[in-house]
Amino acid sequence: MADTRAFEQACDNSVNKMQELLMQNMELTLDHIAEKAKEKVGVxxxxxxxxxxxLGAEIIGDEVxxxxxNTSDHAIYHxxxxxxxxxxxxxxxxxWSYDDPKTGEKIWTRGSKPNPYLKDTIEQEQSTISKLLGGAN
Known part of the structure; x- marks a missing residue:
């Protein structure tokens, strides 16, 4: 019977390199999305x-x-x-009402309109996201 340890090791090394590459591509993609999303946030x-x-990338099973x-308490409401x-x-x-923290004035509201800056960015950047995940820098 042939010794296949070298072949098996080469296969394992290839898988590890592929996972590293996929993680790098995902991290570049996440940074790109974050930067583009910042342009859409209300100030x-x-x-x-x-x-x-x-917020990071991870490999779970066969998925990256x-x-x-955003970790701000009010991000979800925005x-x-x-x-x-x-x-x-x-x-x-x-x-309902609240006191404006800047002026102390009582403000009455029925709510605030959404600004789905993350969702919008992902939808608008699909072409670039696909390229970055595929390794085009």
């Missing part, structure tokens, strides 16, 4: 723009997965909307 304090970033997002404007219609239906 109030600049916190959302500053915190929009790659990655995420871009992206998905609130109140009567909430994307899935699951927002509060009655008006």
């Amino acid at each position: 109030g304090t600049g916190e959302l723009r500053a915190d929009t970033k790659s 997965r990655g995420a871009v997002g 992206h998905q909307g609130t109140g009567i404007y909430a994307v899935n219609g699951d927002g509060r239906k009655t008006p």
